Amino acid sequence: MSRLLLFLRRLPRQLWFRVVALSLFSLLALAMAPLMTPFLSDDLSDRFGREAVLPVLTILASGMLAVTTFSLNVMVSAYRTASSTATPRVYRLLLEDTVTQSVLATFTGGFVYALSAIILFRAKVYTPEAAVIVFGLTVLMVVLIVIAILRWIDHLSDLGSMDHTLRLIETRSRDSLQARKTTPCLGGRCHTGAEVPEGPPIPAARSGFVRVIDMAAINARAQDADVDVYLTRLPGEFVLRGRPLAIAPQADDDFCQAISELVDIGDVRSFEQDPTFGLTLLAETAQRALSPGVNDPGTAIEVMGRIERLLWETLPEDTDARDDDARFARVHLAPVTAAALLKASFPPIARCAKEAPEVLAWMDKALTALEHHPNAEMPGAVQDLRKSLLG
Incomplete structure (x- = not known):
């Protein structure tokens, strides 16, 4: 992964990028409105002109500002709740939520569009024919805003919950583990x-x-x-x-x-080439659930189920690295071993589960299942881990 590719992959995950992109697109659409007037008939300017579109733009300008501010407060509150119930390191992962970014970008873009259109109308930049184009663009913007509101309502029912947080961590962890499964030594x-x-x-x-x-x-x-x-x-x-x-x-x-x-x-770890980072976040979530102030062994058991599923489905069966297939033959590095993945997953949970026998029982069950993984390294790694954790 080159630095340019890394930058291009991280850029769309930034909230400001989507907000700026949609805002610029809105301004570009307003700038092109006068260029589309030759395709209109004269009677349309009487029905969908300045007087028809200005009230709608005023409502959008005032409403979208309030909705954007409210949505930002909800987002920050939900992310802080998720960080306090799971692990603080999940906050950076939650900031990359594409649904939240798209919704907030739509709200902000609608506000920028409406406010800019009002300014241009007051400055008498638009002709009666151009006002018809702005009316059509406004209708399109209203449709986008309504869709964004419906997505936001559906997303709010899950945002910040433990299920959403664990699902997000598991998804990113799976992507990282699958990448290492394909290229165990990064090529x-x-x-x-x-x-x-x-x-x-x-x-x-x-x-x-x-x-x-x-x-x-x-x-x-x-x-x-x-x-x-x-x-x-x-x-x-x-x-x-x-x-x-x-x-x-x-x-x-x-x-x-x-x-x-x-x-x-x-300063912080990332998911791009680090398959153990997601497993560490899952283990930290289970540790928080097993703390005396929370005392939620059910969440710890659910976390171990997700870890067990990730390791079973993403660990390669063939551990022999074929050097003939190496794309970067001049670069040598050690592969991520099954023992390293297990060490990042289960020992932190076991240290906090001494007073939760049901959690230790589930861990023993999970390790027994992983012991039958076709990966040649996994049985020995499981046996060594069981000796050190469960006796």
């Missing part, structure tokens, strides 16, 4: 820690979590320099500035510096 060659040769280390450019590794760019630079790069830090791991990110045998300082800049390091 590079897989290695174990013992296979990493000695060589000059590539230091981290800053302290934080490894978020995204630009495999294509690293492979291109490694091919040009005729050097192999062995990554020692996986996405989701924390690294300090100056500490080794990778090893590049026979590489010079300029090459190491260039490779270091191709690893995105941030």
Whole structure:
């Protein structure tokens, strides 16, 4: 995943992007209205002219401002509730809710459209024929707003609930796990820690979590320099500035510096290349449910059911990495093991479930089921985890 692709994937998930895009589209439609007047007949301007559209625009301008403000308050309140009942780290995931973003963008775009149209009418920019076009655009905007209100009403019944939060985490976790199932080593060659040769280390450019590794760019630079790069830090791991990110045998300082800049390091973890992050969020939600102040073992059991389903359906059956299929043959990194996925999922829940025997019983049942997974690593990883957790 290149930096440009990463930016393009993250951009539509930002609330401001949809709001700005729809607002600009509304202004563009108003600007093009005078250009469409030659296609109109003269009698339409008498029926659908300035006097017909101005009252509707006034209602939209005043109503959409109030609706947008109210919807923002509801959104923030629902997201804070979800963060307090599940895990604080889910707040960033909730901000990427596309339904909420689309609804708020429609409300804001309607307000910008109506207010701009009123200003243009008062400035006498529109001819009687152009007013007919504005009337048609206004009718279209009203239809979009009504659809947005219906979507918002339906979405509010679920927004901020535990079911919605868990479903959102599970969906993003499934996408990340499925991506690793397809490319277990992010398209590079897989290695174990013992296979990493000695060589000059590539230091981290800053302290934080490894978020995204630009495999294509690293492979291109490694091919040009005729050097192999062995990554020692996986996405989701924390690294300090100056500490080794990778090893590049026979590489010079300029090459190491260039490779270091191709690893995105941030303050928080992300889902793009980190399959354990979603499992960590699910485990944290179960921990919150098992806290003495909440005491909700049912939610912890539901979380373990989702974790069990994710691991069963997304863990690859074949654990042998085929180096012949590696798209980035010059880049080597370790695959995410079954033991690492289990470690991110069940131990945090087990530590908080000492006083909840029904939760521990369900965990034992889940581990027994996963022990029969066709993945060759899973049975041994389950047995080791059961010994350390359940005795």
